Amino acid sequence: MAKRFITIKDIAEEAGVSVNTVSRALNNKPDVSPQTRKKVLEIARKLGYIRNSDAVLFRKGTTKTIGVVFEDSSNPFYAEVFKGIEVSARKYGYQVILMNTERDYINEMQAVDTLLQKRVDGIIISPTQFDSKDIEKLVKLNFPFVILGVHFENDELDEVYSNDVKGGYLATKHLLLKGRRKILMLNAFMYKSVARMRYEGYVEALREFGLQPYAMVEIEEGYESAFNKIMELRDIDFDGLFCFNDVFAIAALKALRLLGKKVPEDVAVVGYDDISYAEFVQPSLTTVRIDKYQEGIVAFEMLYERLMNLRTSPKRVLLDVNLIVRESA
Amino acid sequence: MAKRFITIKDIAEEAGVSVNTVSRALNNKPDVSPQTRKKVLEIARKLGYIRNSDAVLFRKGTTKTIGVVFEDSSNPFYAEVFKGIEVSARKYGYQVILMNTERDYINEMQAVDTLLQKRVDGIIISPTQFDSKDIEKLVKLNFPFVILGVHFENDELDEVYSNDVKGGYLATKHLLLKGRRKILMLNAFMYKSVARMRYEGYVEALREFGLQPYAMVEIEEGYESAFNKIMELRDIDFDGLFCFNDVFAIAALKALRLLGKKVPEDVAVVGYDDISYAEFVQPSLTTVRIDKYQEGIVAFEMLYERLMNLRTSPKRVLLDVNLIVRESA
DNA sequence: CTTTGTGCCGGTAACGTTACCGGCACGATC
């Protein structure tokens, strides 16, 4: 376990030259004779030299690393966004550090703090607990960051989010066009702007049909939570169900089956997100699709513009959504 | 965008003391008078000092970081293992860097290389393309690493893997006990030790019932691949299906439904892994459960023992598996 | 009064690497 790495100093000694020359040789810089260069490279290989990239970056005053703060990377939604970020980051030579917060305020604070301490070049954050004040603090630091998936009032921010009002509208309208009139919305807590916007779309579609909102319940996120709520609502009369996300919808499918209600005959169900399992469940899920991979790519590119000073004014990107019609509605 | 961070030097100047004193004050070390300490801390806060953790670790010659090399972190199986690693790593004050390889040899090499260049303290790797020779190279570096999910012959290695022979045995035996005799195994490519071991269990169970292996096909990983294969095999006669993993099984469920075969009446299906969606599909999936979260925890702890020199001899951990019986078989 | 201790602090070096500058040797140019 003698975990001692070879340094350029070791190479310099062995080659009988200075560390400067070694550095220049290894980095293909001028001011090194062909013979010296060859010798240095050979010795480096012989000794098993592995360059210390952190030392290089430290010296250069950058980390070529960005931080990503998500609530839960094992959630298929974020997993795919992350992949988009990671792929485009790698393309530009950036590393990505992922921080999970489990929707906990302390964790969210600490995640950002750790990333700042690590001197990442920028941060992509999908806030769950942060309010405008916390975001404000970040702005004051004059530190490059992009907000993903959430919309704040402050208009100095870089944000990528999807058109949730339209998504809610499309989902609800689809149910209405299928003749459903008693449409229940199974929503997440409304303190999240996403939940508010999807609800807004829901209301808008109903209004277009001259209807009042029928019913909306807010629940905690997670499969069990949704399953229990549907079982609880067994006596409520509804023929359409618009769920905040696919996890809710998949839970609802299971609960409705247990309650003896047929989907889509008795209740038509629409989800949101189009996670990969949406098409595998039975019946396959009609849902609103967000291009998660694309969202990740856009987020990174926006951050990159900041890092390179290609852009200094704030930018918002509103991603389009579309309805994927399958069997459940 | 004046991304200039405050350093202890700035604090030292403002406080009229040396950087040493500042360092000691900020780290609660002795040899600082209470007044000086107070003053330093105040100035640090006023100036918005954020310590450069990389510089600290650089100075200390450690990174307090480990690397994880997985084929695809958006795969729910690895996502959960990763969570186990991350949680226990954080408990010990370690950061985790995740590298995705997409089952590509070059990526796998580069991932390890990048991690070494970053001087991570250790690596957890779930190899897909590496053969014994590549592993050998790692061993020669005398670098702490743990292999996850795969078993190599070399017995100097630290490995965590699950009892795949038993898993294959349990799955097959269950099908046999349900009266199935024509059991097809939908396997991954046999160059993977995991695939070989699960097949071994399959053969063993059949032998116990005095039967020869019925049929086994090897396919590429992924949902489409499995779906297509089952559609292709429409004319093959089988009443039991043992799948290499749940993704295969879920794809098979869909294909069988399209082919008009009822599960479990016509074909009983058993998957492997018990990913979270296994219980949500219709019919819910009978499968072999690996405690993925636990596997991640164990992997980190084994690595930690190495890092702390608590253990110097190799160690293998074989995790138990068990059968989760649901509707599909 | 001298010694010994101790509380407090600063100087210097170091982690591994690269940027910057200066210098030497040699050949070419006047």
Place this chain on the structure above:
DNA sequence: GATCGTGCCGGTAACGTTACCGGCACAAAG
């Protein structure tokens, strides 16, 4: 022969931080 350019190389400092040591001042102990 003096000057200049250029190819090649090394010395020094620096990134931000901490370890180590030495030193000063003052109090306690002999």
